[in-house]
Amino acid sequence: MCIRDRLKVRRNLPAHGSRQAVLDALKASRVLVVCGETGCGKSTQVPQFLLEAATAASDGARCSVIVTQPRRVAAVSLARRVAAERGEPVGRSVGYSIRLVAKQSKETRILYCTTGIVLRRLQDDALLNGVSHLIVDEAHERSEESDFLLMAIARMLPANPTLRVLLMSATLNADLFSAYFGGAPTLTIPGRTFPVTPLYLEDAIELTRHVVRKEAEWARRTKGPTPTRRQYGREAAAREGGGASEGERDDEALSYDELRRRYGGYSAKTAQALLELSHDAVDYELSLIHISEPTRRYAISYA
Secondary structure: OOHHHHHHHHHOOHHHHHHHHHHHHHHHOOEEEEEEOOOOOHHHHHHHHHHHHHHHOOOHHHOOEEEEEOOHHHHHHHHHHHHHHOOOOOOOOEEEEEOOEEEOOOOOOEEEEEHHHHHHHHHHOOOOOOOOEEEEOOOOOOOHHHHHHHHHHHHHOOOOOOOEEEEEEOOOOHHHHHHHOOOOOEEEEOOOOOOOEEEOHHHHHHHHOOOOOOOOOOEOOOOOOOOOHHHHHHHHHHHOOOOOOOOOOOHHHOOHHHHHHHOOOOOHHHHHHHHHEOOOOOOOOOOOOOOEOOOOEEEEOOO
């Protein structure tokens, strides 16, 4: 990906529009609470805003951003993503550190790590000297480690006047965290939505031309070695008492002809699959389907 494409990807993220607001808020306050919806780009863009602003002010050498993550896989994947956006390998200006594995160097200015790594560093350096910004991401995921880290930060701030702290999350109780840090300002980064077309079981079967294997665990069981189309519906209707009308009965209590009437816009093969599929088991051959077309993506729902 060329530089122009990388910049385009970053600029399309909702967080890009809040760049100056983040920088201005940190100039006015040493602690900032950031609420941003999932997918807005806060975890990847905010650390880069800080580094780019420091570099533009000829202060990049003293910029050191630590971003804590509650999970190791998040720390690694975010570091790789940001490094890719900057067009460099992981371990240069962007790195990560998790238990037993670290990929960083003297050039590293943005370090993604787990909460435990920061706590371990605090044992040797209680003031986090040399760190310009500490970002606690996913702050809403409360744990003993994260609560202890927040307590340590609150005690550390008066003794380390150069440290700036950001608390970020998608579902953060902003008022609670703001009050804990003496009324710290809050900033909301808007998210974005994507069009989703919900599809149901019959749609998935129709689109994939799925066939229920007779010997499969999710195939409906009936009496006799060779069940007929009518037998499926008769046995299910008998279990329901047989008193309900066709429109009131569930699919499983319908015969093949009744299913054809209910799903008139679908093929005969779809009606046959609905007839043979047990509602008491999961069809694993159909449960993990991701159907994509050039201009549409579908989410399969079993409602």
